[in-house]
Amino acid sequence: MSQGADWNVPSRRMGGPPEPASRESASLADILERVLDKGIVIAGDIQINLLDIELLTIKIRLLIASVDRAKEMGIDWWEHDPTLSSGARDVLDENERLRRRVGELESGPGADREPERDQGHERGRGRGREDGP
Amino acid sequence: MTEDARVTWLYAVTAGRDERGAPPDLTGVSDEPVRLVENAGLAAVVGSVPLADFGEEPLRAHLEDLPWLERAARAHHRVIGRAAGYGQVIPLRFATIYHDDDRVRTMLRERRDDLTATLARVAGRTEWGVKAYVDPRAFLPDPADDEASGDDSPGTAYLLRRRAQRDDKETAHLRATERAEEVHTALTALAAASAAHPPQDARLAAYEGWMVLNNSYLVPDDRTEEFTAAVTGLGERYPDFDLEVSGPWPPYSFTAPPEAEEAL
Numbered sequence: 001m002s003q004g005a006d007w008n009v010p011s012r013r014m015g016g017p018p019e020p021a022s023r024e025s026a027s028l029a030d031i032l033e034r035v036l037d038k039g040i041v042i043a044g045d046i047q048i049n050l051l052d053i054e055l056l057t058i059k060i061r062l063l064i065a066s067v068d069r070a071k072e073m074g075i076d077w078w079e080h081d082p083t084l085s086s087g088a089r090d091v092l093d094e095n096e097r098l099r100r101r102v103g104e105l106e107s108g109p110g111a112d113r114e115p116e117r118d119q120g121h122e123r124g125r126g127r128g129r130e131d132g133p
Numbered sequence: 134m135t136e137d138a139r140v141t142w143l144y145a146v147t148a149g150r151d152e153r154g155a156p157p158d159l160t161g162v163s164d165e166p167v168r169l170v171e172n173a174g175l176a177a178v179v180g181s182v183p184l185a186d187f188g189e190e191p192l193r194a195h196l197e198d199l200p201w202l203e204r205a206a207r208a209h210h211r212v213i214g215r216a217a218g219y220g221q222v223i224p225l226r227f228a229t230i231y232h233d234d235d236r237v238r239t240m241l242r243e244r245r246d247d248l249t250a251t252l253a254r255v256a257g258r259t260e261w262g263v264k265a266y267v268d269p270r271a272f273l274p275d276p277a278d279d280e281a282s283g284d285d286s287p288g289t290a291y292l293l294r295r296r297a298q299r300d301d302k303e304t305a306h307l308r309a310t311e312r313a314e315e316v317h318t319a320l321t322a323l324a325a326a327s328a329a330h331p332p333q334d335a336r337l338a339a340y341e342g343w344m345v346l347n348n349s350y351l352v353p354d355d356r357t358e359e360f361t362a363a364v365t366g367l368g369e370r371y372p373d374f375d376l377e378v379s380g381p382w383p384p385y386s387f388t389a390p391p392e393a394e395e396a397l
Contacts, residue, residue, distance in 0.1 A: 026210070026379065027338060027339075027379075028203055028206070028207075028337065028338075029333040029334065029337045029338035030262060030333075030338075030379055031206050031207060031210045032202070032203075032206055032337075033330050033331075033333065033347075034210070034224075034382065034385035034386065035206050035209050035210055035224070035226070035227040035385070036206070036226075036227050037330070038224070038226070038328070038349075038385040038386045038388075038389065039224040039225050039226040039227065039385050039388065039389075040146075040223050040224065040225055040226065040251065040388040040389055041226045041229075041389060042143070042225060042226075042229055042240060042244065044143070044228075044229045044230045044231050045140070045230060045231045045232045045236060046140065046187070046188065046189050046192070046228075046230040046231075046232075047189065048189060048192055048193060048196070048228045095292060095295065095296065098292060099288075099289065099292045102286075102288035102289065102292065103288075103289070105288070106286050106288060106289075
């Protein structure tokens, strides 16, 4: 190997904005994906199923935590993750239900669903949609 | 087994070291001194760790403790990295544990052929990691296409807009993934082998946006500069791609026998 000296595994970015200084010389994520998921597998005497650990600790547990943060950022990439895509279907179904409901409200007479407005003094505003932004 | 019983944790396998011995002053996952166990022309880089912490039950509990896991994973990696400074290594999967050194010698003898072949396969080659991050907004379709027809009611328009946003994100993801494939193809041409990792958890890896590429490349050492220059060039050619190189790594991603990868 040409490097000879210790492998301190720096990481650097090519182009793009400068990276926040918090990154360690070798990131924990980089190390974990290699030592837990890669490296030659030799059956030792003490058997631990690292796949369990990897899924529980790294993928599922932290993914759940990261979903809230991603939502704040307006990103819903997990809907495209095949392992998580049932959630996307739920959202589409709900979307369809809501569309039907909105359609009913808009096309129907609507008065029986707005008892507070039966007094008449709000009649000019109708259902409000013509005044919408 | 007594309470202070110890078992043998393996870090790496290297060619036999003769008189050179283990890297000096090196400690491992349990702060234990690292040493070599040799047999059949090979050397295992090992440490003796307490059974009380590294037996099946306590180890399983430790592995669910992220701070413990981080410390041990970094120690495992540090030992492999130091050993790699002394000669070609085969990194061993985390938590490869034998009852004692004799069992390690037996393993070295039984697996001598494939371990020797693996050492030869990665000799003169180095693993480099390449990631690509993108800001999803850079890959969204032209917003003019998103406008709902003026005939729609506000409720319908809102729902159509929501659906369009979701479709746009899907389109953006597809576009970014296609670009990542171009980057991968260009880098593969300079590598002896490549391996894909799943995108990292955004919280664990502390990034924003999408990680659309997370690959390792086994690069011949005489092409190292060419490889890193290629990454720089790709970064300039695709300004929307934030490319990051990590390495050199010991060949973690290229020492598993192909059939073992199939089994996953």
